[in-house]
Amino acid sequence: MAERKLDTEGCQGIKFRNVTPEVFSCINKKFQSYGLEVSSGNSGVLKGNGIVAHFSWDGEANLSIEIKERPLDTYCGQVSGKFRAFWRECQGL
Template sequence: MKMKSIVSLLLICLVFSLGLAQAQNEKNSCKSITFLNATPDSFECMKNKLQDYGIDVPPGNEGELSGKGVTGSFEWDGKSILTITIEKKPFGVSCEIVDKMLIRFVDECNGV
């Protein structure tokens, strides 16, 4: 009887741990942020700033970005609309902080 109780307890812990990990992964992504003023110059500037910060950004108008515990995607229309989605971020960093950093990069590149 004791062995069945221990096995049952271990199974419950395993299921709970997997559920908790899934919930944390879902919380780890952020809503997309869209910039309406991303000119070609500011888009290139922002990509360079992200790379200087340690975030890998591929060439082109869309792709995956990653580095420093962050993964996400970006898409730029080639004129002015840039959308960035963060799919994974460090556990202790809020989406608001990520958004503020992205806004700062864009503002710096727009001369604000």
């Protein structure tokens, strides 16, 4: 098992706007295809590939993700960049 870094100092939270129910569903499918288990519902945990993150979606437009753990050889920006790419793909951008 790869070593993980606990982000006690924390990665910056990621906030997404214009996350419709369709976009939220699409993002969840992208997370799963990336190897992350996703809690059901509008808030919970993303877990897999050495990543642990908490997410919260307001059910209408705003999604927040806080990265709590990540692999030692992975930067916060790499994880948040991947999550942002999923959002862009789901937005059709």
